[in-house]
Amino acid sequence: MTRLAPLIKPLGAVIAIVGFVLWAHLGSGIARFHSQVKSAPGWDRFRDVYGLDSFGEDSYFVRAAQNGYNLFYFTHRYGWRFTRKTERDAVNSCAACHTPEDMAYAFVNSDRFDPGLGRRLSFEESVMRCYARHMDGFVPTLYDPAVRDLRILARSVAHHLQLGEGARRAGGELIP
Amino acid sequence: MTAFLPKLLRLAVIASVLGGLYLVALHKHAERDETRQAAVALTPGCKAKLESYALHAGSDYRSPYVLRTTGVSKQARGYTEEDVRAIQRGCNLVDDTQGQLARDAARERWNAGRFMRGRHASCDHCHQNIGDKQDAAGQRLVGSNGLAASWVMADMYDRFTGLLLPYELRQMQCYINSSNGFKPNAADDLLRDVTAYSRFLTAALDLKIGNHYAEQGTDEIPASATLRRGDDYVRGAHLYKQKCARCHGPQGFGTEVNGKVIYPALAGPNSFTLDSRMNFGRVNSVIPGFICRNMPLGEEGSLDNQSCRDIGFYISTLPRPAGDKQGPLVAAWQRLMMAVMPPLTQYAETLGGGNHHVHQPPED
Numbered sequence: 001m002t003r004l005a006p007l008i009k010p011l012g013a014v015i016a017i018v019g020f021v022l023w024a025h026l027g028s029g030i031a032r033f034h035s036q037v038k039s040a041p042g043w044d045r046f047r048d049v050y051g052l053d054s055f056g057e058d059s060y061f062v063r064a065a066q067n068g069y070n071l072f073y074f075t076h077r078y079g080w081r082f083t084r085k086t087e088r089d090a091v092n093s094c095a096a097c098h099t100p101e102d103m104a105y106a107f108v109n110s111d112r113f114d115p116g117l118g119r120r121l122s123f124e125e126s127v128m129r130c131y132a133r134h135m136d137g138f139v140p141t142l143y144d145p146a147v148r149d150l151r152i153l154a155r156s157v158a159h160h161l162q163l164g165e166g167a168r169r170a171g172g173e174l175i176p
Numbered sequence: 177m178t179a180f181l182p183k184l185l186r187l188a189v190i191a192s193v194l195g196g197l198y199l200v201a202l203h204k205h206a207e208r209d210e211t212r213q214a215a216v217a218l219t220p221g222c223k224a225k226l227e228s229y230a231l232h233a234g235s236d237y238r239s240p241y242v243l244r245t246t247g248v249s250k251q252a253r254g255y256t257e258e259d260v261r262a263i264q265r266g267c268n269l270v271d272d273t274q275g276q277l278a279r280d281a282a283r284e285r286w287n288a289g290r291f292m293r294g295r296h297a298s299c300d301h302c303h304q305n306i307g308d309k310q311d312a313a314g315q316r317l318v319g320s321n322g323l324a325a326s327w328v329m330a331d332m333y334d335r336f337t338g339l340l341l342p343y344e345l346r347q348m349q350c351y352i353n354s355s356n357g358f359k360p361n362a363a364d365d366l367l368r369d370v371t372a373y374s375r376f377l378t379a380a381l382d383l384k385i386g387n388h389y390a391e392q393g394t395d396e397i398p399a400s401a402t403l404r405r406g407d408d409y410v411r412g413a414h415l416y417k418q419k420c421a422r423c424h425g426p427q428g429f430g431t432e433v434n435g436k437v438i439y440p441a442l443a444g445p446n447s448f449t450l451d452s453r454m455n456f457g458r459v460n461s462v463i464p465g466f467i468c469r470n471m472p473l474g475e476e477g478s479l480d481n482q483s484c485r486d487i488g489f490y491i492s493t494l495p496r497p498a499g500d501k502q503g504p505l506v507a508a509w510q511r512l513m514m515a516v517m518p519p520l521t522q523y524a525e526t527l528g529g530g531n532h533h534v535h536q537p538p539e540d
Binding site: 055059060061064107108109111112113115119120122142143148151152155156158159162163164165166167168 | 212237251252253254255256257258259262331332333340342362363368371372375376378379382383384385386387
């Protein structure tokens with residue numbers, strides 16, 4: 001028994017790590033540990049309405065668009081790292097101010113000069129600014145899925161609407 | 177007090193260095209802003225291209241190309257002066273990435289040379305006609321690496337990297353692999369201006385987001401598109417000397433005249449790397465597709481599929497820089513080969529009479 005004593009600590013550490021990994025992947029339910037995106041309410045209807053299956057039923061692109069959908073409608077839940085808004089706030093998601101079509105039109109009109117800022121503004125920067133300002137939160141990096149997947153959602157809707165660069169919305173304004 | 181003075185001195189030095197760095201950063205930012213505001217001197221190719229697409233500042237944009245090809249005048253959102261300058265700079269970058277045609281290459285091309293080890297690489301070599309290749313009738317050519325078609329299909333799954341590849345990341349890969357260099361920052365003007373130009377092309381050609389167009393990427397030629405005689409290095413070497421060597425040089429080092437690149441290198445330190453998709457050894461269907469559709473200049477489409485694969489195979493055996501994935505040993509070996517092989521090959525060719533490579537096979 002005394003010979004095994006030095007092994008107890010390292011063995012305990014290994015068991016703890018393996019236990020954590022197993023829990024994270026199998027029991028935690030935390031989305032980032034799974035290749036599947038959690039299906040939020042309304043997703044199936046959304047994918048029908050916007051023809052997401054034209055990109056393949058379960059493609060990488062569709063999964064990213066699905067994550068974008070989750071972020072768009074349930075920002076406080078799926079983008080919690082970048083917002084202080086909670087379930088109790090009336091405005092706690094992108095969908096509180098925008099529609100998916102808004103995002104698509106904003107996407108095809110992005111990368112243009114913004115007179116207010118005095119410089120050209122990309123779609124990604126607009127999303128980052130939204131997190132920081134309207135969502136009372138923090139700025140994700142350019143490549144964070146919290147930004148990328150919203151762009152991909154906007155792309156997929158723009159594809160469904162068959163928008164081209166600089167497309168104008170009849171009677172509508174761009175995202176402020 | 178005496179113990180306090182050295183500490184104070186150290187603090188003052190640190191503060192001065194940090195303050196100096198901050199001032200340098202401010203100066204660099206101001207310089208960039210100045211470049212963004214400056215009028216753009218277009219390359220001759222860009223002048224013709226952007227004039228033909230009627231790029232101008234205004235509240236609306238109507239593409240003459242769309243009017244000519246469809247008979248319908250479509251209205252899109254116009255561009256501000258700043259947007260126009262970004263598009264112009266992007267066009268210049270694609271046409272003349274290293275600024276050979278610029279008066280001040282570093283300033284007018286956002287120091288693109290910082291991100292390239294070789295002197296030859298320019299986007300236009302692969303994305304011909306400034307990323308928008310058309311025939312005389314204005315038809316966009318199949319598999320011509322069109323930048324507009326590439327932009328509308330950005331963010332899709334990329335089989336080479338296993339990523340949903342954004343347009344900026346794809347440009348970074350070009351800098352690393354095709355230009356044997358380093359990746360710029362995703363928000364660098366260098367990338368953003370090329371994106372602005374590509375997006376303008378989609379407006380000019382009226383392409384829709386997420387649609388596949390035939391000019392996107394290369395029209396690849398897999399082995400299954402041949403009679404499966406097998407890709408042959410010897411046949412490739414022979415064809416290379418017949419069809420390619422007059423422009424790219426007998427050893428594939430390209431042609432320079434008065435320090436200006438006329439035809440780019442396919443081998444040696446100015447060439448693309450082993451990691452490039454153009455390297456037959458990495459992806460064996462891309463370069464044959466590129467050759468068949470775009471080479472030799474003026475005789476495009478004259479080579480059959482097997483010949484293109486043979487030439488691609490031969491080119492891949494020429495010494496070239498290692499890619500990022502190969503590691504230092506392969507990099508050192510490739511460097512050695514790039515230094516040793518050219519004189520050896522040259523010597524070997526002189527032993528055979530020096531001109532056997534231009535020997536024409538008997539006509540059928």
